[in-house]
Amino acid sequence: MSFARWLALSALLALPATARGQDARLTERLDAATASQVQQAVDSAKGAGLPSEPLVQKALEGATLGASDDRIVAAVQSLHGQLRRARQALGGDASDAELTAAAGALRAGLEPSALRRLQSLRPDQPLVVPIAVLTDLVAEGVPPAEATRSVLDLARDGRPDDEFVALRRQAQRRGAGGEPVGRPALRPAADPPVDQ
Amino acid sequence: MSMSAEHDDALDDEVLRQVVSELRRPVRLDPSLDRRALDQIRAEATLRMAPRPDRRWRAWLAGAAVAAGVGLAVVLPDQQRPAGAPASPVTVEQGEASSDARSVRLRLAAPASSRVAVVGDFNDWDPAATPLRPVGDGGTWIVELRLKPGRYHYTFLIDGRRWARDPSEPPAAESDFGAPVSVLTVS
Amino acid sequence: MSDSDAALVARTLGGDLTAYAALMTRYRDKFGRYAFHMLGNREDAQEALQDSFVRAFRSLASCRQPERFGAWLFRIVVNRCRTVRRRLQRSRRFDADLPDDVAAGGERPDAFEWRDEIGQALEQLRPHYREAFLLRYVEGLEYAEMAEMTGAKEPALRMRVKRASDQLRELLRDVHVR
DSSP states (O other), X not given: OOHHHHHHHHHHHHSOTTTTTSOHHHHHHSOHHHXXXXXXXXXHHHHTTOOOHHHHHHHXXXXXTTOOHHHHHHHHHHHHHHHHHHHHHHOTTOOHHHHHHHHHHXXXXXXXXXXXXXXXXXXXXXXXXXXXXXXXXXXXXXXXXXXXHHHXXXXXXXXXXXXXXXXXXXXXXXXXXXXXXXXXXXXXXXXXXXXX | OOOOOTTTTOOOOHHHHHHHHHHTSOOOOOTHHHHHHHHHHHHHHHHTTSOOOXXXXXXXXXXXXXXXXXXXXXXXXXXXXXXXXXXXXSOOEEEEEETTEEEEEEEEEOTTOSOEEEEETTTTTOTTTOBOEEETXXXXXXXXXXXXXXXXXXXXXXXXXXXXXXXXXXXXTTOOSSSOOEEXXXX | OOOOHHHHHHHHHTXXXXXXXXXXXXXXXXXXXHHHHHHSSHHHHHXXXXXXXXXXXXXXXXXXXXXXXXXXXXXXXXXXXXXHHHHTGGGOOOOOOOOTTOOSSSOOTTHHHHHHHHHHHHHHSOHHHHHXXXXXXXXXXXXXXXXXXXOOOHHHXXXXXXXXXXXXXXXXTTTOOO
């Protein structure tokens, strides 16, 4: 190799991954092809003004939990779509945290219209906690329609964040007994909470 | 970023040129808003001549608000749990805020384990980053984190080989990888 | 021949409210256009303008260059739009109604839809990006003026304008068919 080429190559390799446009965490933890695909989704999100860090975290989650490359890429792309739909529902004003929470809500099967309604009922305060509680209620087994109703009622009455959190604690207690450690986390919303 | 000539960002895109052309069209607002503005201006001129509320009363009110705020911030974690709430093996408690990060304590009951770590959105899911420490001799493990407001997926790794969800926090409705994951919201 | 801004400001400070009315008439529609695109509907834009006029009056004595009253007022309008937007998020809809100067010819057959699409696309932008795009390309400000108006630095503003352009192009690419 000529000296000039060696110099160029060394310079390139000496650059941190971030300077080459890649998130170092991805290249360190995923194989090259997967890292590249995830990076594409990350760059696309950035270009569209969507939060990109949740996508990186989703990939790292998959890596740590031992998921296959296909599943990792699928999960990242799926989240990208959910973030985009979250922004369609909430508009350009929504913060990254709100968009991320909203993406989770959509993933849990809640309707974009519920999110828009929530936003219209609570225009002055951040929506992260109400959206998070809405998602958590469904995750605890509360039927989406009922969860939506409860959360919107609180929003309509102008209740503060603590009361949304209290709502969630109530649901947790109703469904308490919980799951034995080690079982898969996803509980279908169709199952009614078990009263104990 | 280079400070190049003012007009080097001229629109060379046909779509955007049409958009801008459309947006430049005149928009006529209701002229009666001028009158409403004048009405308000006149009303304020009248108000300025009215006596001001007692300044001392306002200062007391402001002080009371600050005191209440401080009181909330230093409440001890255990006192935050409402009466009648189940004693959960894992609790997330929010302590004082500084900058906008909050103290959060994670606790897991894992008797007969030799090591426990937590992985999640707050530590790039790195199993080596955040070990829990055992307390007492009843198999309880604890760690304190400082987290900015937001929503975090996380799970526990027991003895380097077993994943365990936090039973007192909701499961992730978005679990993508078949392993148990919880979500905590820091507000 | 109408009075200059400086003259009208001087008369207003002297207690002549009709002079202030003339200033409002002069600037209502110009800044109303910006407010309309920033906030997405007529009512909110009117509220922002009305609010701005009242605030401008209150602090008129601090307008150090009355001959540049327009720019000074515009800065207040830009700020009001940021606040009004946060407050009135619930009524975030957009009027694709025709502007008052519909030309007899040259209007595309799907004009209503096209304006609606533009309004929706603007709505998708982060407020800072939308603001920068409108100030640069619709209001035709130079970056130095925009910096003065918004308090942001020029490189940041350039970046916002670029991002806004990229996003709008992306959002409207499939819609725009001629």
